[in-house]
Amino acid sequence: MELDDLYRRVIMDHYKNPRNRGTLDEDSLTVNLNNPTCGDRITLQLQVEDGIVKQAKFTGEGCSISMSSASMMTEAVKGKTTAEALELAERFSAFIKGGEAEFEELEDIEALSGVSKFPARIKCATLSWNALRKGIEHQNQ
Amino acid sequence: MNVQAIREQFPILHQQINGHPLVYLDSAATSQKPRSVIDAVSRYYEMDNANVHRGVHTLGSRATDAYEGAREKVAQFLNAASPQEIIFTRGTTTALNLVASSYARSVCGEGDEIVITQMEHHSNFIPWQQVAKATGATLKFIPLEKDGSIKLENVEATITDRTKVVSVMYVSNVLGVINPIKEITAIAHRHGAIMVVDGAQSTPHMKVDVRDLDCDFYAFSGHKMCAPTGIGALYGKKALLEAMEPIEFGGEMIDHVDLYDSTWKELPWKFEGGTPIIAGAVGLGAAIDFLTEIGLDEIEKHEHKLASYAYERLSTIDGISIFGPKDNRAGLVTFNLDDVHPHDVATVLDTKGIAVRAGHHCCQPLMRYLNVSSTARASFYLYNTEEDVDRLVVGLQQTKEFFGHGIG
Numbered sequence: 001m002e003l004d005d006l007y008r009r010v011i012m013d014h015y016k017n018p019r020n021r022g023t024l025d026e027d028s029l030t031v032n033l034n035n036p037t038c039g040d041r042i043t044l045q046l047q048v049e050d051g052i053v054k055q056a057k058f059t060g061e062g063c064s065i066s067m068s069s070a071s072m073m074t075e076a077v078k079g080k081t082t083a084e085a086l087e088l089a090e091r092f093s094a095f096i097k098g099g100e101a102e103f104e105e106l107e108d109i110e111a112l113s114g115v116s117k118f119p120a121r122i123k124c125a126t127l128s129w130n131a132l133r134k135g136i137e138h139q140n141q
Numbered sequence: 142m143n144v145q146a147i148r149e150q151f152p153i154l155h156q157q158i159n160g161h162p163l164v165y166l167d168s169a170a171t172s173q174k175p176r177s178v179i180d181a182v183s184r185y186y187e188m189d190n191a192n193v194h195r196g197v198h199t200l201g202s203r204a205t206d207a208y209e210g211a212r213e214k215v216a217q218f219l220n221a222a223s224p225q226e227i228i229f230t231r232g233t234t235t236a237l238n239l240v241a242s243s244y245a246r247s248v249c250g251e252g253d254e255i256v257i258t259q260m261e262h263h264s265n266f267i268p269w270q271q272v273a274k275a276t277g278a279t280l281k282f283i284p285l286e287k288d289g290s291i292k293l294e295n296v297e298a299t300i301t302d303r304t305k306v307v308s309v310m311y312v313s314n315v316l317g318v319i320n321p322i323k324e325i326t327a328i329a330h331r332h333g334a335i336m337v338v339d340g341a342q343s344t345p346h347m348k349v350d351v352r353d354l355d356c357d358f359y360a361f362s363g364h365k366m367c368a369p370t371g372i373g374a375l376y377g378k379k380a381l382l383e384a385m386e387p388i389e390f391g392g393e394m395i396d397h398v399d400l401y402d403s404t405w406k407e408l409p410w411k412f413e414g415g416t417p418i419i420a421g422a423v424g425l426g427a428a429i430d431f432l433t434e435i436g437l438d439e440i441e442k443h444e445h446k447l448a449s450y451a452y453e454r455l456s457t458i459d460g461i462s463i464f465g466p467k468d469n470r471a472g473l474v475t476f477n478l479d480d481v482h483p484h485d486v487a488t489v490l491d492t493k494g495i496a497v498r499a500g501h502h503c504c505q506p507l508m509r510y511l512n513v514s515s516t517a518r519a520s521f522y523l524y525n526t527e528e529d530v531d532r533l534v535v536g537l538q539q540t541k542e543f544f545g546h547g548i549g
Contacts, residue, residue, distance in 0.1 A: 003488075003489060006488065007543070007544075038499070038515060039500060039501040039508065040484075062482065063482035063485050064482060065484070065485075120488070121484070124484060
């Protein structure tokens with residue numbers, strides 16, 4: 001277990017300079033999710049128009065892995081259809097558990113591959129993605 | 142106290158984690174188990190396993206003797222008046238829930254008060270919250286000082302003649318503070334309230350005398366004091382336990398069953414429905430023997446020294462915040478490093494073979510009081526040494542270094 005596998009430069013960059021941190025209009029799709037065992041929490045807001053994610057923003061607090069993952073996720077889903085975003089969330093889940101080695105859409109996300117070697121931290125990485133999934137599935141109902 | 146000789150008795154401590162010798166600093170979550178406890182549990186299953194109180198055969202008698210023998214050990218360990226006052230439970234949580242569900246729900250009503258503190262573990266928080274909601278009683282909190290300690294004048298101001306139950310933890314699993322239980326009990330009794338003590342973090346580390354404390358109920362878990370998981374006990378004053386109704390029905394707690402009504406066994410069995418945790422009780426008995434032989438006073442002295450040493454050494458780290466009082470502290474130190482999330486601290490330390498806890502420690506209301514979302518905690522037990530503390534300090538310096546500059 002090498003620390004540099006987990007904390008790559010790009011992860012720390014997203015942690016220290018999160019993209020899309022902030023809030024959208026109150027009428028945007030809003031999901032609150034927390035990780036009850038560790039206290040991490042996220043509020044994800046999505047602005048969806050014509051089935052396309054136009055904007056994604058988040059607030060919350062958590063460790064470097066959860067917050068950088070949220071930053072990367074919001075970057076990745078912008079411009080995608082909700083179906084594509086859901087599929088991305090599915091693939092991320094498989095990827096973070098060590099199933100897939102590559103994540104071509106956004107090379108930043110690939111930097112999270114080291115998390116799979118730290119099973120205790122997988123929940124941190126998937127928090128924001130679970131919020132994404134929950135938000136879109138709720139909207140589709 | 143010869144710590145090296147004690148360490149020899151804990152097989153788990155002698156291994157490498159991620160290429161480093163293990164430094165286990167998470168005993169407040171669960172302690173490690175000595176060889177004598179592991180052997181007692183194995184021996185029970187290899188030689189004596191049978192159900193208790195039922196069989197007329199030899200194994201049945203051996204199992205019953207072992208189980209009831211463990212109860213006697215617990216009674217002596219806590220200085221209870223009789224083994225009848227010891228109810229075996231799964232642990233502290235089940236024990237506290239038993240008091241809340243059986244005792245408190247029957248005595249509390251509209252206008253009554255239940256008094257706890259904001260430092261309580263969820264196990265000694267939610268059961269009372271639920272009793273208050275179900276009965277219309279008011280939940281009140283003894284205010285905490287800035288460092289998390291309790292002032293008796295605030296206890297005096299909170300408990301009134303309407304208070305039915307006061308429930309406070311003996312030692313905080315986050316702040317390390319040792320609460321003045323004996324004094325709080327006296328105040329509770331003066332107002333006619335009963336006193337419940339969450340002993341999860343005190344029983345493993347210091348001599349506990351329930352008759353000297355004069356508390357009415359006292360709950361603890363075995364797994365934090367060298368015994369297996371899944372076993373713990375509730376001490377209760379006999380008169381109170383006798384007046385209480387069981388909350389679990391079936392199996393061993395039954396006396397006589399008619400079609401439309403039934404009666405219960407006498408204490409302590411009326412609260413122990415189903416087949417009990419026999420091997421767990423045997424392990425708890427062995428753990429009590431182990432701790433008693435070393436001496437609780439010795440253990441407390443050792444941990445107190447370690448905690449003071451750790452507090453002092455950790456205080457020298459730039460950008461660290463340490464929670465809880467400096468003095469009168471039990472064997473744990475809870476802290477945060479500026480700009481590094483506690484989970485990241487715990488992961489970095491883990492790669493150096495050091496196990497600490499990060500999170501809210503099942504104390505969400507206390508985290509809000511401290512104005513943090515989570516913290517890191519190093520907790521000590523009789524097998525920890527000053528070298529362990531030194532390794533922690535080096536690990537934390539490396540953590541700071543790593544998050545300060547050294548990525549990739």
